[in-house]
Amino acid sequence: MQLDRRHSPRELPPQREVKKRLDWSFFKRFEFTxxxxxxxxPRALDFEHASLDDRVNADKYLLRLKHRQSKHPEIKSDPEEPLGSTFEEFLVEAMRDGDWFGGKFFRTTEHDDRWNGVDAVIEWPSPTAEGRPVRMAIDFSTSRNNGILHEKLQTINGMAKVKYFRSQIEHDENGKPLEVRAFFPKVILGADVDMMKQVAREGVMPGRDHPLRVLMLRQAKRQIDVQIRCAADHYLDMFWGEADLGPEAGEVCRQIRVASNPDAVVEALRNAPASAFARLFTKTQKETLDSCLRVQACLDPMIEETKSVQIPEPWNTMSQVSVNHQALSKVMPDTIRQR
Known part of the structure; x- marks a missing residue:
């Protein structure tokens, strides 16, 4: 009997593999109009420390900005992929509710987000009874574009302006939360879409022991270290030599100039006598350096706590190939500009 070759297994058309689509449903809760x-x-109009005209003008500016941006919608490679704003809302909630950085978490006004590039502020109590709280401004980024990341990093060397800030630690003479317009050290914290895909697969809110928190702590630590190094180098470039500074200030200046890494600069500044600090830096320069050093002192215990943490797979591999994480965690002094 002759076989019907039309039904021969060899001649059956190959079956197409159906690629399983990623389920993004975890992020649905962070999608907002x-x-x-x-x-x-918080709204600018709700702050009393600024004039009413200032607050009204801030709202008018935002309306114009939104109108312009509505003509340029965000482009995505995958139509089911959430928008960058959704990822930002996730990071805000994860960092705030998961207590990733300790301290108090303040979400900035839309004005400070769009105009000053600050999405949030972390506020820690002062390490001393008479001191002011320690504050660090944050800008979130999920970009994988080196140009965009480089542009963002150029904004961190110097104090970031926050026009509408409400303290959760400090109070005014009437016992109300202190409202101020102030300048804080700033960091860019980010995670790209591949990391967000892994979060979607896990389907749970990341806590303090999550790899994403460890990676962002390292980003913040590196950026603050580099800011201290750049600020010290920039200020000391104004001096021709250590001999004219006196023995104490001259020695501090020498230590900073020969330092091989940001940690050595920080160590020299922390150990500098008050008289040397006063001789080397102006009041504004001292305030900038002091703010960065105080932020670093708040980050250091958390960094120390996570030093022995082994980043598990696939997070370890993702962090090594992520353009976003590599740019933000290995920023070099010449990447950021002096302002």
Missing amino acids: PAESEARR
């Missing part, structure tokens, strides 16, 4: 997103932030 523009109006909902705005309602989740």
Whole structure:
């Protein structure tokens, strides 16, 4: 009997493999309309420390900005992939509710987000009874574009302005939370879409022991270290030599100039006598350096706590190939500009 070759297994058309699509449903809870997103932030109009005209003008500016940006919608490679704003809302909630950085978490107004590039502020109590709270400004980024990341990193060398800030630690003479317009050290914290895909697969909110928190702590630590190094180098470039500074200031200046890494600069500054500090830096320069040093002192215990943490797979591999994480965690002094 002759076989019917039309049904021969060899001649059957190959079956196409169906690629399973990633389930992004975990991020649905962080998707908000523009109006909902705005309602989740404090409004400039609610702050009393700025004049009413200032606050009204801030709102008018935002309306114009939103109108311009609505003509340029965000482009995505995958139509089911959440928007960058959704990832930002996730990072805000994870960092705030998961207590990733300790201290108090303040979500900035939309004005400070769009105009000053600050999404949030972390506020720690002062390490001394008479001191002021320690504050660090944060800008989130999920970009994988080196140009965009480089542009963002150029904004961190110097104090970031926050026009509308409400303290959760400090109070005014009437016992109300202190409202101020101030300048804080700033860091860019980020995670790209590949990391967000892994979060979607895990399907749970990351806590303090999550790899994403460890990676962001390292990003913040590196950026603050580099800011201290750049600021010290920039200020000391104004001196021709150590001999004219006196023995104490001259020695501090020498230690900073020969330092091979940011940690050595920090050590020299921390151990510098007050008289040497006063001789080397102006009041504004001292305030900038002091703010960065105080932020670093708040980060150091958390960094120390996570030093022995082994980043598990696939997070370890992702962090090594991530353009976003590599740019933010290995920033070099010449990447950021002096302002």
